[in-house]
Amino acid sequence: MKLYDNRNSKLHAVWMILLVMILIVGCSGNTNSPSTGQADGSSTDGKQDPSKKEASKPKLSIYVPSNVEEFPAGTDLNQNEIVDYIENQTGFDVEWEMQPKENVEQKINIMMASGDTPDLIITGSKDIYANLAQQGLLTPLDEVLQQFGPRIMETVPDETWQAVTYNGSIHAIAVPQNQRATSGMLVRTDVLEELGLAIPKTLEEYTTALRTIKEKKPEMIPMLGGAADGNAFGNISSFSGAFGLGAKYVVEGDEVVHTYTQPYAKEFLTYMRGLYEEGILDREYPVNKLPNLQEKMVSGGAAMATMDWVNAKVITEAFLEKNPNAKMELIHPPVGANGQFGYQKNTPVRVYMLIPKASAKAKEAVQFINNYMAEDVLNVVSYGWEGNHYNVENDVVVATEAAENIRYRIYYQLWDSEKNFLNRVTLKGFAPFYFPIMDYSTYTEITNFAPPIEEVVENTQTLTDLTNEYYIKIITGALPLEAFDEYVDKWNSLGGAESLKAINEWYAGFNA
Incomplete structure (x- = not known):
């Protein structure tokens, strides 16, 4: 007696193929190495095929400070391997926009007045933060931080939160200071x-x-x-x-x-x-x-x-x-x-992350930053991929020549630690100029700890x-x-x- 007819044999083969595919997808995980493929359609170097981006990813627009670094041919602010990696790891489809080199505050004021704002504004200016907070243009973040920002809340010290607390509410995601020398x-x-x-x-x-x-x-x-x-x-x-x-x-x-x-x-x-x-x-x-x-x-x-x-x-x-x-x-x-x-001394807040009320995406912005703060993401944004852009020798990060190809990663350094900052200072040859002056910042500007x-x-x-x-x-x-x-x-x-x-x-x- 036959156990299977032809139709059952074909069905069994289909089920076996599906089972193998499920096992492959289930066993693959996120990695910060460019040599491992991603199950979401990204390539082995961290890049993602635009045709395979998940349509379900929530979208965010982020307004970042300008810098002097340029993008290699074929890449730009929204098309490069760092961007693809951040999107894959955080689960957000991000549209990046660069601030002008001059008159930044004026440009931000115009955007805020028009109501056509980005979802997240990154600035190092307390004046910009204070001005927008006093005008009531920023979203109070206490509840959304408690619900969706556990990494953020665990990392930021009280004195840093005090500097962004206005009228009893937190009005910015505050990135703590990571530099001591000026x-x-x-x-x-x-x-x-x-x-x-x-x-x-x-x-x-x-x-x-x-x-x-x-x-x-x-x-x-x-x-x-x-x-x-x-x-x-x-x-x-x-x-x-x-x-x-x-x-x-x-x-x-x-x-x-x-x-x-x-x-x-x-x-x-x-x-x-x-x-x-x-x-x-x-x-x-x-x-x-x-x-x-x-x-x-x-x-x-x-x-x-x-x-x-x-x-x-x-x-x-x-x-x-x-x-x-x-x-x-x-x-x-x-x-x-x-x-x-x-x-x-440097201020207790290194960077102010501002969420305009007009964007209505406070939850998504906080979730994005919370996901971005994962160690793998911070390492890639700081150094690139180990074995390609850097190696670790005796617990010291040593850059390779390939690191010069991703100098633009500075545009995506939204969060930082003193450890990563000091590593980069050494990597980029600033050590002889930074370390000798670390003890010369002696004066505390007390208003840096005050809200607006x-x-x-x-x-x-x-x-x-x-x-x-x-x-x-x-x-x-x-x-x-x-x-x-x-x-x-x-x-x-x-x-x-x-x-x-x-x-x-x-x-x-x-x-x-």
């Missing part, structure tokens, strides 16, 4: 050696070194400064820190003070005015912008300037390429009479413009030193006193 004093140490000068540390030693350079090297600008970017402290902040002006609002005793209107601010102005009168501070200080300072340092025409660690690397490498026997180093900033020195304070937001631009005007004019001699008292009176009357009172009212609760 700036240092970039100095032609070969010039110091030539003149028999020790590397200075105290304010007194710096003054002696600057005057000696002025006397012995008259063709060289002893110290650069640039105020034309809208900041009177541009590239002279090493010296402001020596006088107690490392941050604008600091805690002294039990209250917050505005350092720029304190008596020691007048001492700073007196000192800098003296340097300008002696021809030590660059005569073009009022009109210099960063490119001017870079050019003067690279050309060898200046001895020192305050620089952040990124620009310090760019300048030093360009200078040493032309002058291989010279020396240019970041050294300790000047220490003032009371032992104070340094620069403002209405009086502060309303008055900041007016007060900033006022400070820049008076400080630049006093330093360059366009106004007498006595004008400082006039500046203090104007600062108080134009909203400064009102802002400081509101800050102290907030601080009383913060410090309770």
